[in-house]
Amino acid sequence: MKTENKKYAMVIDTKLCVGCGACVAACKTENNVPDGRSRVWVAEEVSGTFPDISMEIRSERCNHCSSAPCVDSCPTGASHYKKGTVNLVMVNENRCTGCKACMAACPYDARFTVPEGYVSKCTFCSHRIEKGDSPACMAVCPAKAIHFGDINNRESDVSRLLRSRKSKTLLPENGTEPNVYYLV
Amino acid sequence: MSTRINRRDFIKIAGAGLGALAVSGGVGKVVYGLMKNGLSSEDMISRTSTYCEMCTFQCAGWAYTKNGMPWKITGNEADEHCYGRLCTKGTAGFGLYDDPDRLRTPLIRTSERGKQVFKEATWDEAFDYIASKLGEIKEKHGAESVAMFSHGSGGSWFKTLLKAYGTTSFVAPSYANCRGPREEAYMNTFGEAIDTPERTDMKNSRCIVLIGSHIGENTHSQQVNEFAEAVGKGATVIVADPRYSTAASKAQYWLPVKPGTDLALLLAWINVIITEELYDKDYVKRYTTGFDELKKAVKENTPEWAYPITTIKPEVIRDTAREMAKNAPATLIHPGRHNVWYGDDTQRVRAGAILNALLGSWGRKGGFYMPEKAEMPEYPVPEFPKNKKSYKDTDAGMNYPLANLAISSGVCDATVHSVIGGDAFYEGWFIYGSNILKAMPQKEKTIKALQDLSLVVVIDVLPTEITGWADVVLPDTSYLERYDDIRHSQGRTPQLALRSPAFEPRYNSKPAWWIAKELGKKMGLEKYFPWNDIEEYLDFKLKKAGSSLEEMKKIGVKNLERTTPLYIGKGENYKFPTDSGKIELYSKALKNFGFDPVPVFTKHEEPDSGYYRLLYGRSPSHSFARTINNPILSQLDPENEVWINPEVAKEWGIKSGQFIKLENQDNIISARVRAKVTERIRPDCVYMVHGFGSTQKKLKKAYGKGADDQELMTRVLVDPIMGGQGMHGNFVTFKV
Numbered sequence: 001m002k003t004e005n006k007k008y009a010m011v012i013d014t015k016l017c018v019g020c021g022a023c024v025a026a027c028k029t030e031n032n033v034p035d036g037r038s039r040v041w042v043a044e045e046v047s048g049t050f051p052d053i054s055m056e057i058r059s060e061r062c063n064h065c066s067s068a069p070c071v072d073s074c075p076t077g078a079s080h081y082k083k084g085t086v087n088l089v090m091v092n093e094n095r096c097t098g099c100k101a102c103m104a105a106c107p108y109d110a111r112f113t114v115p116e117g118y119v120s121k122c123t124f125c126s127h128r129i130e131k132g133d134s135p136a137c138m139a140v141c142p143a144k145a146i147h148f149g150d151i152n153n154r155e156s157d158v159s160r161l162l163r164s165r166k167s168k169t170l171l172p173e174n175g176t177e178p179n180v181y182y183l184v
Numbered sequence: 185m186s187t188r189i190n191r192r193d194f195i196k197i198a199g200a201g202l203g204a205l206a207v208s209g210g211v212g213k214v215v216y217g218l219m220k221n222g223l224s225s226e227d228m229i230s231r232t233s234t235y236c237e238m239c240t241f242q243c244a245g246w247a248y249t250k251n252g253m254p255w256k257i258t259g260n261e262a263d264e265h266c267y268g269r270l271c272t273k274g275t276a277g278f279g280l281y282d283d284p285d286r287l288r289t290p291l292i293r294t295s296e297r298g299k300q301v302f303k304e305a306t307w308d309e310a311f312d313y314i315a316s317k318l319g320e321i322k323e324k325h326g327a328e329s330v331a332m333f334s335h336g337s338g339g340s341w342f343k344t345l346l347k348a349y350g351t352t353s354f355v356a357p358s359y360a361n362c363r364g365p366r367e368e369a370y371m372n373t374f375g376e377a378i379d380t381p382e383r384t385d386m387k388n389s390r391c392i393v394l395i396g397s398h399i400g401e402n403t404h405s406q407q408v409n410e411f412a413e414a415v416g417k418g419a420t421v422i423v424a425d426p427r428y429s430t431a432a433s434k435a436q437y438w439l440p441v442k443p444g445t446d447l448a449l450l451l452a453w454i455n456v457i458i459t460e461e462l463y464d465k466d467y468v469k470r471y472t473t474g475f476d477e478l479k480k481a482v483k484e485n486t487p488e489w490a491y492p493i494t495t496i497k498p499e500v501i502r503d504t505a506r507e508m509a510k511n512a513p514a515t516l517i518h519p520g521r522h523n524v525w526y527g528d529d530t531q532r533v534r535a536g537a538i539l540n541a542l543l544g545s546w547g548r549k550g551g552f553y554m555p556e557k558a559e560m561p562e563y564p565v566p567e568f569p570k571n572k573k574s575y576k577d578t579d580a581g582m583n584y585p586l587a588n589l590a591i592s593s594g595v596c597d598a599t600v601h602s603v604i605g606g607d608a609f610y611e612g613w614f615i616y617g618s619n620i621l622k623a624m625p626q627k628e629k630t631i632k633a634l635q636d637l638s639l640v641v642v643i644d645v646l647p648t649e650i651t652g653w654a655d656v657v658l659p660d661t662s663y664l665e666r667y668d669d670i671r672h673s674q675g676r677t678p679q680l681a682l683r684s685p686a687f688e689p690r691y692n693s694k695p696a697w698w699i700a701k702e703l704g705k706k707m708g709l710e711k712y713f714p715w716n717d718i719e720e721y722l723d724f725k726l727k728k729a730g731s732s733l734e735e736m737k738k739i740g741v742k743n744l745e746r747t748t749p750l751y752i753g754k755g756e757n758y759k760f761p762t763d764s765g766k767i768e769l770y771s772k773a774l775k776n777f778g779f780d781p782v783p784v785f786t787k788h789e790e791p792d793s794g795y796y797r798l799l800y801g802r803s804p805s806h807s808f809a810r811t812i813n814n815p816i817l818s819q820l821d822p823e824n825e826v827w828i829n830p831e832v833a834k835e836w837g838i839k840s841g842q843f844i845k846l847e848n849q850d851n852i853i854s855a856r857v858r859a860k861v862t863e864r865i866r867p868d869c870v871y872m873v874h875g876f877g878s879t880q881k882k883l884k885k886a887y888g889k890g891a892d893d894q895e896l897m898t899r900v901l902v903d904p905i906m907g908g909q910g911m912h913g914n915f916v917t918f919k920v
Contacts, residue, residue, distance in 0.1 A: 016412045018400030018430050020804035021820050025275040028816060029256035035819060046428075050829060050863045051440045055433040139258070142269045142405050143412035 007066070007086040007152040008124055009179040010135070011161045012059055016145035019044060019057035023137035023146065027061075030125065030136035037112045039122040040137055056184070059137065059146065062110035062122035063170065063178030064089050070102035070111065078119070086152070087179050088126060093118040107174045124148065151179070227251060232686040233260070233740030235671050237336055237663035238273035238280070239807040240358065241381065241404045242671050244741045245270050247277070247664055247686035254278040254664075254687075259405070262741040264675045265381055266405035272805050273403065276816035280645060280662045281687065285813055285883055287647055287659035288691035297635060300652040300882075307694065307702065310656050315706040317639040317655070318349060321611045327351050328573045329611040330639075331595050335618035337668040337683070338660060338696030342616050342643070345700045347568040348712035353575040353610070355590035357623040360908050365529035366519050368586060368906045372530075372771050373537040374546055375761035377588075378519045379555070379674055386410035386518075388550040391420040391511035393504075395446050395536060397520040400430035403804045404521075420511060422504050424449055424496075426799060427827065427871050428864035437504050443797045443869050443912065444526050444788040445494040450535035451785055452490035453505045455482045457542050462509035464544030471758065472541055474770025474781070481770075481782035493785070512543035514550025527901030527910035531783035534771075538783070541767045547752030555674035556746050561728040563721050565712045578609050584907040586777060591907035592624050593900075599633035612639035616696070617660070621649040622809040622875065625897035625911055643699060646813060647882040659693040661685075666695030667718045670725055670736075678744040680729060682722070682736035697721075779905055788901075791915035795849065796832065797869040798914045800893045808875030812886040823890035824876040825860035829867040833859065836918050845919035846870070846891065850898040853919060857891035870916060 019042045027033060027040045040061045047054050066087045070079045078096035082088040091102075096118035103111045103119065111121045125135035129148070133139070138146040149156035161167075162181060169178040231246040234257070243266035248255040257277045261268035270277075290310035295301035305313075321329060327350025332342060334356055343354055359367075367377035378384075386392060387410035399411045411431070415421060421435035424446060432438040441449055457463050458479050468475055487498035508515045517536040523529045545551025575581045580594020598609035613634075621627045634640060634653045642654035651657050664686045671681035689695065694702075701713040715721040723733040731742050752758045759765045763773060775781040791797055805821035806812055826846065828838060838844060840861040846854040855877045865871055877892030894911075901910030 013416075015434065016416055018403075018408060018412065018434075018804070020272050020400060020403045020408065022270070022272045022275055022403070022804075024820055025272045025805075025816060026256070026258075028819075029275060029278065032255075035815070038819070046863060048863065050428075050866070051438070053428055053863050055428065055430075055864070057430065057433070136256075140269050140275055142266075142271060142403065142408040143400075144269075144409075144416070145412065 005084055005086045005152070006088075006150045007179065008064060008088050008129070009149065009151040009158050009181060010061075010124065010138075011147040011158045011167065011181045011183060013145040013147075013183040014056050014058055015183060016143040017057045017059055018143050020142065022140045022142055023059045026136045026140035027122070030128075031123075033120070034114050037114065037120070039110075039120070058182055060108070060170070061137070061180065062089060063108055063176065063180045064122075064124060066177035066179060067175060069105035069107070069176060073101045073105040075099060075101060082126065088124060090123055090126060091119050091121065093120075107171050107176065108178075229255075233682045233684050233737060234664060234686065235681045235683045236270065236274040236277060238277055238811060239404070240336060241265060241406070242337065242673065242681070243270055243274055243405050244671070244681040245274060246740065249686060254281060260681075260740045262739070262743060263681065264406065264677055264679060265673070267409045269405055269409060271403035271405045271408065272820065273807055273811055273814075273817060274405070276814055277664060279814035279816035281664045281690065282815055283646065283813060285647065285885070286645055286662075286691065287651070287657060287693065289659060290692070291654075291657040293655045297640065297653050297655070298631070302657065307692075310658060311703050311706040314639070314641055314656055314703060318612065318707060321638055322350065325607070325611045326572060327569070328353065328571050329609060330614065331355060331575070331599075331610045331612070332614040332616065333357065333592065333595070333618045333620050334616040335623070336616070337663070337671075338643070339616040340669050341697045341700035342614055344565070344712055345704050345709065346614065348704065348709040349707065350569045350571060351574075352571055353590065353595065355575070355592050355595045357592045357618060357620060359589040360587070360591040360593065360906070361524055361624055361911075362522050364587065364589065364906050365523040365903055365908045366521065366533050368588065369530045369533035370519065370537050371588065372586070372768065372774055373534055373541065374767055381406050381673060381675060382519065382521070383552050383555045383674065384410070384516055384518060385550055385553045386516055387413040388514060389414045389419050389516040390514035390550055391422070391508055391516070393422045393424075393508060393515070393517045394431050395424050395450070395518070395520060396525070397518050398425070398429040398431055398801055400434075401804050402521065402802050420507050422507065426866045426869050427801075437500070437507070439496045439500060439504070440866055442493070442495045442866070443799060445785075447528060447532040447535055447783060448485070448490045448493040448785040449496060449501065450532065450539060451482050451485035451783065452487045452494075452501050453508070454478070454535065454539055454542065455485045456487060456502055456505035457509060457539065458482065460506070462506065463542040464512060466755075467513070467544035468542060470755070471760065471767050472769050473764045473766040474768060477770040478538065478782050481784070485785070493787075508539075508543060511550075513545045513548035515543050515545050516540075516551055517543070517545070524903070524908045524910050525912040526788050527903050527908070527913070528786065529903050529908050529910060530905040531780060535783040538769055541769060546767065547758065549751055553676055553750050554748065554752065555676070556678045556748060557674045558672040558678040558680050558729055558744050560670060560672045560725060563715060563724055565714060568712075580907060584905070586773075587906040592620065593626070593629065593909060594907060596630050596633040599636055600629075601636045608636060611637060613637055613641070615640070615642045615650055615654070617644055619644075619648040619650045619809055621653075622892070622894060625894055625900050625909060627895065643696065645693070647880060648809070649878070649880050652880070658699055659691065660699070661689040661693045661695045665689045665693070667697065667722060670722065670729070672729070676750060678746065680726070680731055680736065680742040680744070682733075682740055684737060774905070777905075789913070791868065795915035795917050797912065798846070798848070798893060798896055798916045799869050799871045799912060800874040801871065802875075803873040806873070806875055809878065810875070812875055812878060812889070813883040815885065818885040822885075823858065824873040825858045825890070827860050827862050827865045827871040829865050830861050830863060832867050833861040836920055838918065838920060846896060846916040847919050848896045848898060848914045848916050852896055852898060854891040854893075854896055855888070
């Protein structure tokens with residue numbers, strides 16, 4: 001049964017995020033991300049003119065789309081959904097030839113190549129969540145703005161937050177069904 | 185049309201930093217030679233207790249290694265400095281350990297000072313050189329003529345050494361160049377300082393007022409944690425700042441106050457609170473003195489008076505004052521941290537302190553709690569020699585009697601021979617962990633002093649601008665390779681925290697405690713370091729404090745029981761540690777020294793047409809110049825930018841991302857720096873992050889990146905109360 005599979009989502013509160021970049025640094029050390037590369041980044045979006053302005057700050061990363069163009073476009077099957085999940089997109093580095101089709105397909109610019117030649121990106125810290133830990137970016141966030149869990153489980157924190165707060169996703173018009181939500 | 189390009193047009197992607205991405209294409213190295221995401225069963229994981237030294241907040245954490253290699257640093261859950269969540273810099277602490285530009289071995293100068301020509305030396309040779317020079321200075325001028333600039337935990341070992349040698353002139357730029365006005369303002373109001381970590385009860389605040397304080401960009405973890413917690417619980421945030429800071433983006437009220445007029449705004453708030461009788465009447469009656477004098481003094485400071493000065497509309501001033509009163513006493517007028525702006529800083533911060541008193545927030549939930557710290561007995565050492573003179577006898581020491589700590593520029597003044605005559609007060613400097621050419625303005629003054637000294641010893645991890653001026657450079661280890669003294673700072677809970685080494689010292693570097701102890705031996709001062717090794721010293725102290733080294737290695741942080749209440753009880757007969765025993769709304773002490781007993785607003789100089797006030801602040805990825813070469817952090821934030829309002833940019837034809845230079849009113853021209861054209865700043869000022877624009881070629885990642893705001897600060901506005909160096913006194917124009 002498909003519904004028994006987990007649908008992992010990240011819910012990030014833009015009202016709390018201060019854009020400090022602790023998530024970026026924690027991800028880099030946790031996952032040994034090579035120099036000059038980053039799986040997580042911070043976007044600032046300013047609207048209005050002085051002095052009537054507003055700003056949204058977002059910690060961004062791979063959206064672990066339920067309809068992921070990177071998975072569809074991968075010629076070798078290296079990009080795949082992790083077993084037992086609807087949407088946790090992983091890259092099997094041994095099968096990846098570094099053709100970059102996935103990078104071209106991803107509308108979020110979430111992927112990059114590492115010096116060894118294969119493609120890398122956010123895994124929602126798959127190795128940590130397997131053990132019941134939270135992703136490193138969530139664990140470090142000093143504003144506690146990042147939440148993570150299974151939205152197929154109605155009782156999870158993320159499900160509750162999405163029910164009680166207004167949220168959005170990035171580029172939903174692309175039809176990728178992204179699973180990183182921003183509380184606005 | 186690609187959506188990716190569209191998005192890039194509208195948003196600024198930080199994170200990896202566009203610059204870093206552009207230069208690294210395919211050549212980036214593998215950080216630690218480990219590429220696997222997960223842990224295989226063969227991975228050997230170990231963790232060591234530490235507290236951080238990336239800034240001075242000293243958050244406790246765990247340094248993890250994987251197969252003996254650096255992996256990650258995470259916060260210690262029991263720690264109230266960080267609540268288990270380190271900031272960007274603390275998370276990147278291994279970058280300091282790993283920095284290939286680190287000082288590797290002791291150096292002795294072989295050419296003139298500042299030329300950076302050194303020979304490599306053994307520790308023995310370096311110690312011999314220093315001990316012999318110190319002997320000469322003591323004989324000719326007295327031991328008191330040696331001063332030390334210090335920043336960071338390791339400085340304590342050198343204080344012991346120098347006290348044993350015979351001097352007590354210890355100075356930290358973090359006082360007169362940073363938070364000094366705050367401490368004196370609160371001392372002169374409540375009889376107690378704010379100190380670090382701040383005694384703000386922010387997580388319980390219902391209303392937070394930030395005056396130029398940019399929490400979020402300033403990432404002291406406890407402050408960010410508690411700010412976000414309060415915001416999440418729906419607290420009202422009021423931000424007065426010429427710049428739309430990150431905190432302003434979380435605020436219900438952003439007051440883009442004209443630079444230099446914050447004091448007028450604060451006085452108008454006090455006026456409204458008093459006129460509309462919104463103050464806590466019982467608290468004011470019970471605990472304060474001088475209310476009538478205060479009321480009289482601020483009578484004219486109405487919102488209508490403040491409007492043309494601050495550009496903040498009277499109804500906004502009234503609304504925000506009422507909001508503060510509505511939430512009192514859980515209203516926090518945040519005391520800020522870096523307060524040295526306009527020279528009237530003690531008075532400005534005191535106006536905020538007075539406002540806190542009127543709202544009854546001192547000693548109350550959601551305002552300020554009453555901190556406690558763990559008692560920590562000293563390891564017994566013989567009595568230190570008596571000093572015939574000290575910093576207090578210098579001109580600065582005598583001119584600023586209300587300053588509770590030494591003033592860095594005053595030590596410089598007391599060093600320059602041409603000003604003082606043949607026998608200057610200071611002949612030797614130790615400089616520990618403090619790049620004073622970046623931490624203090626008017627560097628030519630500092631350089632003049634450096635040229636006149638008989639001995640300059642610099643102890644640091646990295647080569648910085650100041651190491652170039654040393655006679656002897658001693659390579660300290662990073663905090664991850666050493667023990668330091670026990671952290672027992674103030675807080676809600678008295679806590680102990682242990683820093684222990686995760687690695688052996690790299691290269692030929694040595695821990696600060698070892699350097700001080702061994703140099704002490706050379707100087708015949710070994711009796712002041714009577715312990716055989718640092719573990720014995722720490723274990724002795726920890727056992728007296730209710731723990732042990734063995735226990736602390738396992739837990740990292742130990743929480744002890746409080747012995748006094750966290751807040752002042754309602755109606756409690758509390759005696760404040762001031763002269764009057766009350767909160768001094770009107771300060772007789774200030775009056776006696778010839779200062780305004782109640783803060784008075786005085787207008788500051790304004791920029792001429794075509795000039796803009798230069799403001800500065802911090803990046804969340806950096807502790808100013810201290811971290812700009814960090815291999816991890818320099819990827820996140822490689823260079824600073826000058827923030828310019830779009831109207832101004834249009835006038836000058838400046839585009840975002842373009843390199844420009846700034847020229848101040850004394851014709852000093854900055855290094856080239858990128859423009860950031862943004863609606864987030866007033867048109868009468870520009871803003872840049874402090875700490876960039878390194879001129880030290882040995883810092884390969886930081887050298888020449890961005891511009892140094894400090895070199896443009898030629899008009900220092902001195903605080904007459906405590907000697908603070910106000911650094912918002914310069915105006916700049918553009919060289920496009």
